[in-house]
Amino acid sequence: MLTTESQKKIDREIAKYPDGQQQSAVMAALAIAQEEQGWLSSEAIEAVANYLGMAPIAAYEVASFYTMYDLKPVGKYKLTVCTNLPCMLSGAVDAGEYLKQKLGIGYDETTADGKFTLKQGECMGACGDAPVMLLNNRRMCSSMLPEQIDKLLSELE
Amino acid sequence: MAILGALNPMLTVGLDAASDSAWRLDAYVKRGGYAALKKILAEKTPPEQVTAEVKKSFLRGRGGAGFPTGLKWSFMPKAYAGDKYVVCNSDEGEPGTFKDRDLLLFNPHSVIEGMIIAGYAMGAGCGYNYIHGEVWAVYTRFEEALAEAAAAGLLGKNILGSGFDFQLFAHHGYGAYICGEETALLESIEGKKGQPRYKPPFPASFGLYGKPTTINNTETFAAVPFIINMGGDAYLETGKPNNGGTKLFSVSGHVNKPGNYEVPLGTPFSTLLEMAGGMRGGRQLKACIPGGSSAPVLPGTIMMDCTMDYDSIAKAGSMLGSGAVIVMDETTCMVKALERLSYFYYEESCGQCTPCREGTNWMYRIISRIEHAQGRPDDLDLLTSMTPNIMGRTICALGDAAAMPVQSFVKHFRDEFAYHIENKKCLVPPDVQRAGSGFFKATV
Amino acid sequence: MLDIEIDGKATQVAPGSTIMDAAELVGAYIPHFCYHKKLTIAANCRMCLVQVEKAPKPMPACATPVTNGMKVFTHSQLAVDAQKGVMEFLLINHPLDCPICDQGGECQLQDLAVGYGGSASRFQEAKRVVFQKDVGPLISMQEMTRCIHCTRCVRFGQEVAGVMELGMANRNMHSEIQTFVGRTVDSELSGNMIDLCPVGALTSKPFRYSARSWELSRRKSVSPHDSLGSNLTVQVKLDRVMRVLPRENEEVNECWISDKDRFSYQGLNSPERLQRPMIRVDGALREVEWTVALDYVAHALKDIARTHSGEAIAALGSPHATLEELFLLQKLTHGMGSGSVDFRPRRRDFSADGKRAGTPWLGLKLAEIKDLDAALVVGSFLRKDHPLFAQRLRQLAKGSATQKAGRVSLISVTGDDPLIKLHAHLTVAPADLAAALAGVVKAVAQLKGAGVPAGLENCEISENSQAIAGSLVGGETGEKRRAIFLGNVADQSAQAGALHALAAELARLTGATLGFIGEAANSVGGYVAKALPTALNAYEMFAQPRQAYVLLGVEPELDCHNPQQAVAALKQAALVVMLTPFASDAMKAYADVLLPTAPFSETSGSFVNCEGRLQSFKGVCRPLGDARPAWKVLRVLGNLLDLPGFAYDSSEQIRDEIVPQGTDFVGGLDNGVGGLALATGGERPALQRIAEVPIYSSDPLVRRAPALQQTADAAAPTARICAATLAQLGIADGAAVRVTQGQGTALLTARADASVPPGCVRVAAAHATTAALGEMFGPINVERA
């Protein structure tokens, strides 16, 4: 289930914690599994749980608690728009509406071609650059006014 | 870069916005970095003396509660035989706050140095920095900085030949505001859901893996080297009594230049507002949340009289919190603003305590129906009588954090809420709200 | 000690106590949901908020440590307001449909809502709906909307059952109790979560909607299953057992019972219940009146004793039979001139008989387990054989804030996980059990600087035996307690005597206590009742076929060590009399007389549990049909046979003849054994069978409990073999195989199983599909079918 590449990455995380505390690596391991497979299937969660020697339901608790894990398949590009108050004051709600129109989908939906998924997010700790969005959990996109949104979408093939 | 200005800076001194190497070890050392650590190790300063210096500085925790850092350090058991931990709270998720991100991005070694010194002072051999999941670039950069420090013999076994060992690792979050609460953060490092623990026992006696642990905010640790270098007294003097040092303020919302500003504690709010470029479009300050979304909102007039320090803001009826200043002008609908905040607290409640789990959702639904023209005449009374049943009745302070905005918004802007309920529409017309947000280049 | 005052009542508590502990001491009730004395503190329901002098906010009583001089008010305005506030939040999303809720009438939320709830709800939104889940045949999670998120069930799994099967997924008000993606709950202690659930979210699937709690009468009883003797409350409606719940007894079962104790009552109403006496007439079994049946039995037995001899008659009782029944059975057998009576059908080696210093027992009280410094269990499927005994060891291994952890080790014949944090786990083939234990004895002797005991010179010491030896030798203080427990496999093994002798030697060397966990409810009681052979024992009576058999509560094809041999002997006998609550087709094939007797719920009697505790109980309902208590049947038989000493009016009278009146613990308990040489065991067959008795196959009652028979633990037996042995046999994982012992075969599926030692085949006993096979740990043959 987990590629040797992913296992190596997980091993590196496990090494950060004291002996017998490998469960501490579960968040990283789930993130690694999600990166490898695009989303977290039950099989992937169970594989992580077994790899770390924890109960599958304990790993599931973690996977379902933190919002950046996707327990359902998402598009190739997942765009999470922060709509919290500071961003909202600087146009985040409008940015979200603009994206919805351009992509023809609502929040928590994926375009028919499987390319884009749109999500609404909570404060990302980047309010000074509002409106902000997060691309595939990794890339923070700042000051997303219409021109920047157009530019980003044209970049993502 | 969003560190845009400073008065008498410390944390941000010498940071070159344009350079992509200013964060590196050699640049940090050139700025005088690691001198404090080297001094302590070379002089074999007794650990208690390090803590005493921090006490003198009146450094207060920058994570939100403003608890005196030196005092917190002194709670760690000295003669404890097993492992002890130092944990850095970089899970910056409080809406409006984005200072730790920049501190870690542009000055990561100041945090590393602060944590090593803390480890030395408290006899802890291992540390973790818990980094907000959404700011992934910060996590990768911090790991790079750790590698640099380890390569230079500043981390690991026998640091700089002193016999002192200290390991430091980065742990990332993955989307949960509650992990900013220190015991939820510990649970999260242990590989569990981030659900806060009941205290007592406090982390100093039962922390990470059940071992004595001290948790401080990123900015708190970053201040430590300066205290050691300049001495606690001098540090205190940079601020004002009981409020030592400088502080990073994250200014967001309706200002011309949102960003981080480092100013001495006690700086007038008006000065900070000016540094942030003043009000967007020259509009009026309607309201301000001075310390992150959990802090009670203050009307603009009251805010303009405040200085930016723990005591002044508390006196005005709010909290300095994490230093996140959310500025709102007259284009803001206070009902909509509160609706969004209460949605946040409902969404982010960890779900264990009854009043928080059920109450945050209930509050959100009441406010949401007021915003969406479904409000009922007794809704405001319902809100004011229900919120005290959440405050102080939960394991962690998220319950309070969720209730305080509701209480303060309704208190200071009751008329606006009443208008909504009665007239089924906003006092501030929607197009004015939109224009104020500045997304489309419209003006009011 | 700390001084504390609660609502004006002063008391003293030990440091570390919480306000809740103190309140219990002074008898003040503080409302609560998440708090449970046996679970860790979660403090999440917030119902227990009380006012503490000088504290600005109300404090949760369950989690707040007492400080000296503390003053607590549980009914002050502040406290009551806080409690009412919490209650309002608890109720806003609760269905409030008590009249149609299965928990109605026994719901903590309902009870407290009466005291603390408002009269009308201020919550006018649509309520949350939580989808139901299917988690197997025992627990219903149909009504999860009722859940109040107290996490008692989750903590029970983690802390008591030792396996986390339920978790709380998601967060905020969408938090949901669930298993991992549709899995079933398989723990053998799972039913306790139903009791722990303070609302009607987790309910008993077999019981659901079969009765309302106030229609049930509650009667005390004792579990007839394993040797723990769990105390039960049996709930009865119209002479039918509707539900079984734990009756708290801190010294025995604490507040728990196993799923076997809880759900096997369903078997009481099995369609296989025998309701009228039957006699074989012209080859077919016919229903007859009791008088006819008993006359027939008396005459037939007399006939056989006269034409052959008394020794042509053998009697076998079940270790699940009552003390009184076993006593009368042996009296009757001896009265007819036979010494062939026994109550240990699964035993193979009787070499310790006649050499025991007394009645074998646990060696200590159950409540003393927590004080052990180290424990070694030899030959046990611990969790499945003794769920609650295993639970006590689990707590011991874990330790707690107030209790130091002890080191628990296991020598077993499979690698099954006992869900106990083990110090060392040694897994060997059954034939090597004695050698493995001998290794520990030798290692201890060496550690102690004593000479290697005679007979053990050549035995090897593995790393694990060394580790176990280390834990048993321990701190040398002599005060610390250590114990060695022999389990069911050790008792059933062909090396039972050797294991007993070795364990006794180990106990002598280490100063540890030696104990037998005991297989069944009356494994100790049978010795007390002297249901023991002076001629043929339980194995020999079938190996050397008799003319007549009297069987009490046993199903030989499922309950005997060698069912093949037992059934062959029964088939050739002139007379087979069975006193039994049930009659299966298999039994009807060889029985000549079937006498319907009452199960534990319909008769009075006593069990002596593993620690020697005598527990008497009364029937909780009338016998079904014409069934009669077995002691009465045996009494009448005794009378009809003109035997002296069968004039009893009550089971209590019989009991008082066996043990002195007022006995709580029976006398004569002694695990000493003399005259058994230390040996390391016998021949090892090319392929050896490992026959566990599956948890839900262990006795006639549980075998007939439908819900338990649908659990994962009741899955049909397979032939489980380790990968290396499978390869040697040229058999693929999943292949159909023919398993043979002697004349008997079984068609099974081969399964690769790393927990089985090489050279062994794990094929369960006590199951219809394997009843044709032979010895539990005998040689076995496996070939592709």
Ligand SMILES: Cc1cc2nc3c(=O)[nH]c(=O)nc-3n(C[C@H](O)[C@H](O)[C@H](O)COP(=O)(O)O)c2cc1C
């Ligand atoms: C709901 C909640 C969220 C919090 N979020 C943060 C946070 O994002 N960063 C932080 O440093 N402290 C946060 N805190 C405060 C921490 O619990 C803790 O007090 C702080 O990290 C201690 O560090 P300090 O003494 O240096 O301020 C939060 C507290 C609560 C109750």
Ligand code: SF4
């Ligand atoms: S107050 Fe809310 S977030 Fe904090 S522990 Fe309780 S339920 Fe969780």
Ligand code: FES
């Ligand atoms: S019983 Fe104390 S919080 Fe639940």
